[in-house]
Amino acid sequence: MKFTRNIPFFFLFAAVLFGAVGLLLQVSVQRELLEAPEREMAREVRERVQNHVEQARQELTQLASALPVETGFFSKNLVKASLPVFIFQKNKLVFWSDHTLRPELDLINLRREVEMQANRFGRFLTVTYRPSGTYTLVAVIPLEIKYGISNTFLHNGLNPVIFEDHAASLQAERSKNAVPVVDAQGNYLFSIIVMDPADWLHASKWTFALYALALLMALLFLLTLRRRWKQEGHLMWSLWSSIIGVIALRGTMLLFNFPNSVLEMNLFSPRVYAAGWWSPSLGDLLLNELCLLAIAMQVYWFCRAIRFQPDFQKTGQKQIWASIGLGTLITLVIISWYETYSSIGINTQPTLDISKSVSFSLEKTMIFLVMVMHTLALSWVLRLLLNWLPFSPGGKRAFAFSWVTVLAMALVWAFWRDAPSGNWVVLLASATLVGWEQLHRELGRRAGIYSSVFLLNILGASLGAAALYDLHAQQHRQDKQRVVSQLLKDRDDEAEYFLAQAAEEIGKDPMIRHVLRAPWINLNFLDQKIRRQYLQNLEENYAITLRLFDINGQALSFTDTLTNWHSYARYWAPKAKNTNQKGQLLIKSETEPGKFTYLQEIRMAVNPVQWMTLVLEVTPKLAAPNSVLPELLVERKSSQPNSIPGSSYGLWRNGRWLKTEGYFEYSRYFSPQLFQVPLLFSQGLTLADYHHLGAVSGNGTVAVVSTPAYGFRSWLSNFSFQFLVHTLVLFALLAVVILYRGRLVQVIASTFGTKIQLFLNLGILVPLVIVSLTIGSLVTDSYRQDMVRSYLEQGEFVRQNIQTSNWGHTLFKSRPDSLSRRVSRLAALAQSELNFYDAQGQLRISSQPALFEAGVISTRLNPQAISVLKEQGLNRVLLQEKAGSLPYSAIYVPLRNSPTESPQGYLGIPFFDAEKELNAKLIQLITTILNIFTVLFLVFVLVSYAATRALTVPLKLLTDRLKRTTLTGQNEKLVYESSDEIGLLVREYNQMLQKLEESKQELALREKEAAWKEMARQVAHEIKNPLTPMKLSLQYLRKAMQEGRSNMEELVEKISKTMITQIDVLGDIATSFSNFTSMPDLKLEVLELNDLVKRAADLHLNPQQHRVQLEMPPATILVKADENQLIRIFNNLLLNALQAVPSSRRPEIQVRVQPSEPHWVLVAVQDNGSGIPPEVQPKIFVPNFSTKYSGSGIGLAVVRKGVEAIGGSIWFETEENVGTTFFLKLPVVQP
Template sequence: MSIGGKIRFLLLILGICCIATAISLKHSITKKELLSYEAEKLQKNLAANERLVYNFLANKNEIEKARQFHKNEEYGLNFIEFYRDKGINILTYQDGELKFWSTIKAIPSNPELLKEGSSFLQLSNGRYEVIKKTSGIYTLVFLIDVKTQYSIENKFLGNEISRYISQTNALDLASFSDPEIYNIHDLNGKPLFEVKLKQGYSKSIYSTIEIWLWAIGIFSICLFFNSICAWLVKKGHLNAATLLITVFFVTIRITDLMYGWFNRQFDLSLFNPSVYAESFFLPSLGDLLLNVIAITWVMLFVYTHNDQYKLPGWLTRSKTGGLIFQIILLITFGGIAILFDQIFFGLIINSKIDFDITNIINLGWISWISIVVLCLAWFNVYIIASIFMQQTLQLNVTNRERLILFSAAVIGYFVYRLEVGFSIFFIAYALFIFILGWDFYVRRNKFSIGIFASLLFCLAFISSIKYLRFIDEKERGNRLTIAQRLSADDVKLITAIDNLEADILSNNFVINYFKQPALSSVVELKKNIEKQYLENYLPKFEYNIYEYNNVDSSIAGHDGLPLAYFKNLVKSGSVKAYDSNFFYRLNDTFGYQNYFAIIPIFDNIRIMGTLVIVLKSQPYNYKGQLPEILVDKTIKNDADYSSYSIAFYKDGRLESQTGKYTYKLTTAGMKFLPVRAHTFIKERNLDYTHLIYSPEPSKVIIISKEDVSYVIRLATLSFFFLVFIIFSVTIYTLIWVLKNIDESWGGWFNINRSLMINANKILYKTRIQFSIVLSVVATLLIVGWTTYFYIRKEYRGQQEDLIKEKLRKVQQSYEKQIARTGIPLPNDKSINDFNQFADINSAYLNLFDTSGVLIFTSLPKMYDAGILTRRMGSKAYINLNKLQRSEFINTQEKINNRFVYSSAYAPIRDSQNETVAYIGVPYYANEADYQSKIGVFINTLINIYALVFVGIGILAVFLANQITSPLTFIQDSIRKTKLGQKNQPILWSRHDEIGSLIKEYNKMIAALDDSAVKLARSERESAWREMAKQVAHEIKNPLTPLKLGVQLLEKSWKEKDPNFEQKFERFNKSFIEQIDSLSTIASEFSNFAKMPDTKLEKLDLVPIIEQARNVFTNSEEVEIYILNKATVEVLIMGDKDQLLRTFNNLLKNAIEAASETDKCLIKIKIFNDDERVYIEVDDNGKGIDTALQQKIFVPNFTTKSSGTGLGLAFVKQAVENAGGTVAFESLINVGTTFYISFPLS
C-alpha cells in the first residue's frame, strides 16, 4: 500500500477512535459518579473558604483587628476588600449588639441562638455555613455563601448553589426523599448538608472533551472520504468520486436528522429547537450550520476538479442544446436566490435569535453563528455559479448569445415584478450574476480588487435589504400581537385572579382582620394582600382595597366608595371574569382594563364582611414602577413597548395615548379610517409607520413606530460589507495556507518561502493602498480606543454628578422637613409621608438611624423579599459614621455578581447640626444605564468606522491609481518600445520626479533610434556578406558538375566517340537538373530576402493549420491529428502566406525526419489562456542531436544532405513577425516538439 493510502486509512481509524472514545466517555460516567465529581469540587471550594476563616481565627492579631472593625475603618475596609469577593462575610457583636457587618445580604436575627463553631443556617435569602467564635464580650460570626433562595427569580436573582463554591450550576440542596445524595462536611468532618444533581442536568464531566472528540472524529472521516474521492479522480473516475462524496454527506446528514446520533449528543442551545426551527431538514440552528458546511464541502470538491468535468459531445456541439442549457442555468440561479431568501427569512422570522446588528456589542455567539451561516450560504452561491459558468465554456454558445439570454430573463422578471410588487432584491442579485459572468466569460476570471469589491458590495446590499425587510416583517407581527393583547383580557391578570380567589377565603390574616379589625390596620391588610397576590403585577396595575363589615359599612371609617356602588356596577352590566366567582370587568373601559371583586368573608357559615379589590390595568404604560431586579421572570418584561407610541380612540375621540408621537384628538381627517381589522400605513413626512387596529367598529388602537432611518440602513450595509470582507480574507488565507503546506515538515518552510516570493511580487500601487489603509486604520483604532476610555470616564463622572446633585437636593429637603419635628417614629402616617417625599423627589429613598438600621424605605419590597437586610451598606456606614464624610457614593454596591448598582449616602442633621440619621439614594438602573450608553457609543463608533473603512478602501484605490498612473503609462510606453521602429516620446508637462524620469526616457529612445539605424545598417551589410557567401557556395556546387560535364562532352566530340549521342543525352539531362537546382536556390534566397515585406491582418489560425495538414494527408504513411482545446476563437495578427509556409515547413520537416520503419505520426495541439494561443507540433521522428540543437534556426544550417537550411530560419522569422515565439524540445529516436505561441487579437 502506498503512503497516501496508509494516511487515508489512518484518518479513518483516527475518526472511528475519536467517536468511540466520545461515546464511551458519555456512557462510562453514571449519574452517581457525576454527582460525586461535582460535589467533590463543591466540598473542596467550601473547605478552602473554611480554611480562610479558621486561619483568620487562629491568628490573634486578626481577631484583635476584628474586634476593632467598628472603631478602625482601615481594618474593616481591608477585610471587605479581601474576603467579600470570596463569598465570606463577617458580623462582629459586642455584648450581643451588632457593631460591624461586611454585608447587607443577610444578618441572623439573634446571634445568641447560634452554636459555637460550624453550623448550617437558613436566613432570609438563602443558606449559609455559619462559623461562630466567642471571645469574652465579643462574638465573631462568619457567613459563607452556600445557596441563594429568593422569593423572586429573574436574570439577577436565582435559587442556586453559590458560584463561589460551584461554578457549573449542576447541584442543588437535597431533601430526605431524594434517592441519590452526597453529604457535605465541614473541616472537622461534621455533616453540614446534602446535595443532589439538578433535575434534567445531563452534562458530563467530559462534555467539552466529548464535543471536540466528535468534531475531530467526524472531520477525520470526512477527510478520509475526501481523499478516497480525490484518489478516484486521479484514476479517472471523476463522476464516481463526485457521486460518492455527495452520497456520503447526504447519508451523514439524513441519518443524523432521523436518529440524532450527533445533534442530540450535546445539551447546546445551538441544537435547541426553541432558538430556531423550520422543518425536518432544519430542526435547529446547529443542523442548519451542519447542512451548509456539508454542501460547502461537496461544492468545494466539485470546484477543485471543475476543469475535468466534460459535458456530452452532443450538447457541446448543438447550438440549440447549448442555449437550452444556458436557460436552465439562469433558472437555477433564480432557484438559488429563492433558497437563500428562505434561509435568511427563517433565521429572522422562525427564530428567537437576537439579530439586532445595529447593537453589535450585545450580539451573542448564537447571532454570530447565524451570520457565519449567511456568509457560507453566499460562499456556496459564488462557488456554484463559478462551477456552472466553467461548464458552459464547453457549449457552442457565444458571449453575445449569453448576454441576450441574460438580458431577456432580467427584463422578463422585471415586468413580472412590476405586476406583483417591485423589489430591488432581484436587480442587485442580477447585477451580482452579471459582474460574476463578465469577470468569468470576458476577463477570464482574472483577480481584480474592483471586481472583488463590487461582488461583495452586491452581496452586502442584498443582505442588508433582506435583513431590513425581514426585521420589519417580524416587528409588524409583534406589533399586531401587542394590539391584540391590548384589546383583550390580560391572561396573567386572569391567572392572578384565580390565585387570589382560591386563597383569599382561606387566608387566616384576612379572616382574623374581619373578626377583630381593631387589632390590625388597613395598611397591614393591604400589605398582606399585596405581598401574596399582587406584588409581581404592580408594574402593570393600580389597585385599591375596600373593606366592609356585615352591614356594608366601611370598617376603617374612610370616605371611600360605598359597597352599594360596586353592587350597582354588577347590575349595570359588568361582565364576570372568565372562570371567576367574584371578579367583574367593566364594559365601557378602553385603553385600560378595570376589574373589581366583591368577596364575602365567612367564618364558617357566618358572614363577617365584604372585601372589595379594584384593579386598573394599563398595559401600554411600559415604564415599570419597580427596578428590574424586583420583576419576577414569570412576568414578561414589557420593554418591547418602549419603542412604540400607542393611542386609543373610542367613537372617534382620543381616550388615552403614550409615547413620543403626537396624536390628533379625533379621528376626523384621518385618511386611513375606516379600516379592516388591521392595516399598516407609512407616514412619510414624519418617518413613522402606524398599525391601525380596530377590535370593534367604534374602537381603534393605533400603534406607531419610527421608521428605520437612512443612517441605520447605511450602517447595516456597512456591517454586512465589512463582515463579508473579513470572511473572504479568512477563506482566502485558509486556502492559501492549505495549498502551501505539504505532507512533510517542510510545509512551514514553503509558507515562509511563498510569503517572501509574494511579498516581492506586490505591486507598487498595492503597497500604496495598503499603506494608506493601514495608516488610517491604525489612527482610527488609536483614536477610537482613546475616545472609548474618555467617554467611559465621562459617563461615570456624569452619573456621579447626577447622583450627587440628587443626593444633596434630597438631603437639604429632608433636613428642612425634620428641622422642627425631628425624625418621626415609624407608623402608617410617617411611612406614607416618607413615600410622598420620595415621589416628590422622583427617587427611591432609604433612611437609616445612626446605628445603620433601616427606619423608612420607599421600596420595602427590596427588604421584604429578603434581597437586602435592613442595614446600611457597610462601606457607606464606615465612611459616614467613622470617617465623618459629608457624603459617600458607592458605584459598586453589590447584591451579587450579577447585579451592581450605585448608591449615594449623606448624613441628616438636625437644627443643632447633629447627625440624627443617614439618607440613602440607591440608583438601581445605574449600571444598566451605563452599559446602555456605552453600548450605543460603541455601536455608533463601529458603524461609523465600518463606513470609514469602506470609504478609505475606495479612496486608497483611487489615490494609488492616480499616483501610479504615470508609472503605468511609462510602463506601457517602454513595453511598446522596439528596436527598428519609430518610438514616440512621452509628453509630460509637470517638472516633478516623474517628469525627470520621462525626460531621461525620451533621451533614451532618441539615442535608441540612432543606434537602431546604425545597427540596422551594420546588420544589413553583415547579412548581405553572409548571404553573398552562401549564394556563392550554393551556386558553386552545381557549377562544378556542369564544368566537368562540358569538358567530358568536348573530349567525346573531339575523339569522335561513337557513343557521343548517348553521352550527349545524359549530359543534357544532368545540365537541366543543375540549372533547376540553381533556380531553386535563387528562389529560396529571394523569398528569405522578402521577409520584411510582411502584411499583417486578423486571421483565424485554425483553418490555416488545417490547410497545411491537408497538403500532406495523401500519403498513407503519414497521420496528422489536430487537437483543438481552445476555449475561444483563435484570432491573431499575422501574414497568411508566411504562416501557411511556416506550418508547411514544420510538417515537411517532421515527415522527412520520420523513421523508415515506423509510420509518421504528427499531433498538433491548440490551446489558449487569457492572452495567448499556444500550438504544439509533436512528431515521432528521429529527433535532433543535442549538439546541433543550438544551430537549428541559423539560416544556412541544415541536418539533411541537401537543402539550403532556410526552412526553420523562415519559420522563426515568420512567427516573430506575427509577434509570436517559437521553441522546441527534441529527444533522439523519440521525436521533436515545436512550441509556438501568438498573442490573441
C-alpha cells in the same frame, strides 16, 4: 504500492477501534454511576461545598483576629471577606460584608458550626464561629436563591457555582430518594433530589478523547480515500466519497448528540442557540457550517474545470435556457443566504443587532464567525454558477435573459415573503452579481481577488443587516399589536377566574381568620400574606389594593374618603356590572378605554353571626411607557402595554385624544386623516421619526402605539459592523493562505498598482482606526463623567429637599407608614427610587418596597457606603451594584442635622437604568463611529482604486509602447502633458526613441553591409558546391576527347545530365535567396484555420511512404493572415518534419489544432524523427543554417518571420531519437 492503497482502510479500522473503545468506556462509566448514585452524584457537590466551608473558616478566623468592632472596622476588613460574612455583638448585627443576600439570620437557630438555613428568600449554608461570648461570626454560602418574581435579571434556582446547571432540588431531611451531602467531618448538611440523573451521567475526558480520535481517524480515512481515487483518475468517486462521508459523519454526531452526550460543553448547550434537530446548539451550527464549507469547496474544485459555455453557445435556445436556469439558481442561493441569516437572528439568544446592544461575549463572537463562514461557503457556489453563465464579449442576449430572470425571481419571492429590506437587498445582490460577471466578460479578464472579496463582504453585510432589520420590524409589529390590543381591552376573562379562585382560597385560610379575630389586626402581615400566597400571578400585570371593613362596616385602612362600607358601595354600585364569578364586579372607565377595575368581595366570618368584608380592587398596570419603574419588577411573561422601551401611545375617540403617554406629541404631528389610511392598521406608518401602529375597538376607539423609527441609520449600523467583521475575517484568512503558500512578497511586489492600493489603504485605515478609537474613548469618558455628575446632583437635590421640608426632621422619628406618601411624592419629583436607612444601616422606608419584599435588594446598607460615609466622613459616594444580574449605579449620601453631627441616617438612590442609559449613549456613539468609518473606508477604497488607475494608466501606456518598440518598425512618441515624475519618464522615453532611431539607421546601414557580405559569402559558398562537379565533369570530357575514346556520345550524355542537375541546384539556390530577401507584402484577411491546415496536409498525403494525422476541433477557428504565406508556413513545417525522419523508420506526422486561451489557438506539428541535438537548437531559426546537406537553411527562418508578421509566435520541443514538435501560437478573431 499495495500498502499505499490500503492506507484509507487503516484509518477506517482505527476510527472503528477508537469509537468502540470509547463507547465501551462510556457505557461502563455510566453503569457504574447508575449503580452507585450516592457516591458519584454527591461527590461533585460535596467537594465544592467543603472547599467553600474551608474558605469560610479561614475568612472568619482572619476577621476574628481583628475584633472588637470599632470605628474603621468596615474600611479595614471588607477586603478580607469574599463570602457574605455577618458579625453579631450580643445578638446585634454590627458588621456585614454583603448587602444583596437576605439569609435573615437568627442566632438562636444557629446550633451547629455548619448547617443549612432556609427562608422565603432561599436556602443558605451557614458557617458559625464564636471566638468569645460577645461576638458571633457567621459566613453564608448561598445554595438556592428565591425571588418573588423571575425575569431576565432575576433567576430563581440553585447556585451554579456549586451545582452548575444540573436540575435538582434541596431538602433539609434525609430521605430514601435523596442524595446526602456531608462536610469534611462526615456531618450531615442537606440532601439532593436529582430531577434528571442523565444530566449528571457524563463520561470522562478520556472517553471524549477516544471519540475525538475516532472522528479524526474518520476524517483521515475520507481524505486518503479521496486522494487515492483522485490519483487513480476516479474524480467523480473522489467527489462523492467526500460529500457522502462528511454528511454521514455529521449525521452520526447529530444522531448520538455528540459531544454533548459525552462531555458537557457550553458551546454545545442550547441556551445560546437552538434551531432544530439539525442545529440544536451553537457548536452544532458551527460544525454544520464547516461541513457546508468543505462540501462547497470540494464541489467548486471539481466542477471549475467543467466548461459548459461551448455547449450552451451552440444554439440560441440552449444559451437562453442556460441563462434562465443559472439566473434562477443564483437568485435561490442569494435567498437561502438571507434566510440563513434570518434564522440565526431568530434562534439566537444574544442580541445581534449592534444598534440595540454593543456587549460582546464568546458566544456572540462565534455567531458572527458562523455568518462569515456561511458567506465563504456560498461564495464558492456562486463563483461556480457565475463561471457557467454563457456570456460573451459583445453578446447581450444571454445577459439580458439572465438579468430578467434574476429580477423576476426576486420579485416573485418579494410577493411571497414579508421582508421589506430583504426583498430589495436580494434583488440588488442578484442583479449585481450577474452584472459583475458580464462586466468582466466584456473586459476580457477575470475579477481580481481583492475586488471579489470586497464585493463578497458588501453582499454578506447587506444581507445580514437586512435580515436583522426585517426581524426587528416583525418583532416590533407583533409587540405593538399586542400593546394596542391590551390598550383596547375592557376585561380579562383569565384574570376574573384567577381572582375568583384566590378569593375562595382566602376565605378558607385559617391563618387569615385567626388574624381577623385578634384584638389588634396586623394589616401589614395580612396584606403581605394575601399578596405573596394568593395574588402573586395577578400582581404581574395588575395593581391590587386591599380594603378591609370591620363587622360594623368601618374601613380599617384609609386610602381615600370612603371610610365605611355603605359609602363605598354607593360610590361603585352605579358604575359596576356583574361578572360570571361570585362576588365580583367590573367597572369600566368611560374616559379611558382599556382601563377597568375588578372589585372582588370576600366575606370573612369572625363568629357564627358576624363577619368582616375584604375587598380586592384590581386594576391593570397602565404605567407610562418611560416610567422609572425598574425592569426588575416585571415578570418574564408580563404583557403590560408599556413593555416596549421608549414607546408612546394614544387613545382617540369622537374627534379628540382621550389620553396620550410618552414622548411623541400626537396632537401636533399625528393628523386625524391618518386614521383613514389602511396601512396604519396593518403594517404601520412612519411619521416624524416614529413608527405608528393602530387598532380600532368595537365602540370606535382607536389606539395608536408609536416607537422610534428603526430606519436606514440602524440598517447602516448593522451593515457597517458586519462589513468590518467580514473584512477582518476574510482578509485575515486570505493573508494566512498567502503566508502558507509563501507568496507574501510576490503578492505585495506583484504590480505597482498593488503597491499603491496597499499603501493608500493602509494610510487611510490606520489613521481612521486611531482617530475612531481616540474619539470613542474621549466621548465615552465624557458620558460617564456627565452621568456621574447628574447622579451626584440628583442626590444633592433630594437631600436639600428633605432638609428644607417640614417633615425632614421627623424622617427617623415618625412611623414609616406615615411617611410613605411623602417619600413617594418626593421620588416622583426626583424621578428616582429613594431608600432611607437609619444610623445603623437598616432600611427604614423605601419608595419601592417591592424590591425588598421580593429579596432583590437587602434591607441593609451597602457596607462600602458605611465605610466611606460613616468611617471616612465623606459627603457622598457613587457605587456600582448588582441586583440579580442587572448592574446599576447607586448614590449614597448621609443625612445630618448639621455638618458637625454624625449622620442620623442615609439616603440611597439606585439608578437601575444607569447601565441602560450609558449603553444607549455608547450604542449611539459606536454606531455613529462605525457608520462614518465604514462609509469613509469604502469611499477611500474607491478613491484609491481610481487613483491607482489614474497613476498607472500612463505607466501601462508606456509599457505597451515599450513592448511595441522595435528596431525594424516605426516607433511613435508618447504625449503626456505633465511635469511630474511620470512626465519626466515620458520625456526620457521620447529622447530614447530619437536616439534609437538614429542608432537604428546607423545599425541598419551596418547590418545591410554585413548582410551583403554574409550573403555574398554564403552565395559564393553555395555556388561553389555545384561548380566543382561541373568543372570536374568538363575536365573529364576534355580528356576523353583528347584521347579519342569510342564512347564519346555516352560520356557527353552523362556529363550533360550532370551539368543540367547542377544548374538546377544553382537555380534553386538563387530562388531561395530571392524569396528570403524579398518577402511579398501581406494581404491580411479572415481565414478558417482548420481548412488551411487540411489543405496543406493534403499536399503531403502519401500513405505508401508516410502517414499524416490531423486532430482539429469541431468548432470554427478564425485567424487573420495572408493565405498564401500561411500555407507556405505549414508546407515548410510539414516538409521539415518529413525530412527530419531518418530513412530507417517510416515518417509519422501528427498535426493538432486546439484552442489555447480565450483569444489564441495553438497548432502543433509533431514528427518521429531523430530530434535536434542540444548544440544545434539555438541556431535552428538562424537564416542560412541547415542540418541537411541539400537544405539552404532558409525554410524555418521564413516560417518564423511569417508567423511573427501576423502577431504569433513559434517554438519547439525536442527529444533525441524520439522526435520534435513545432508549436505555432496564433491570435484568434472573434466571430
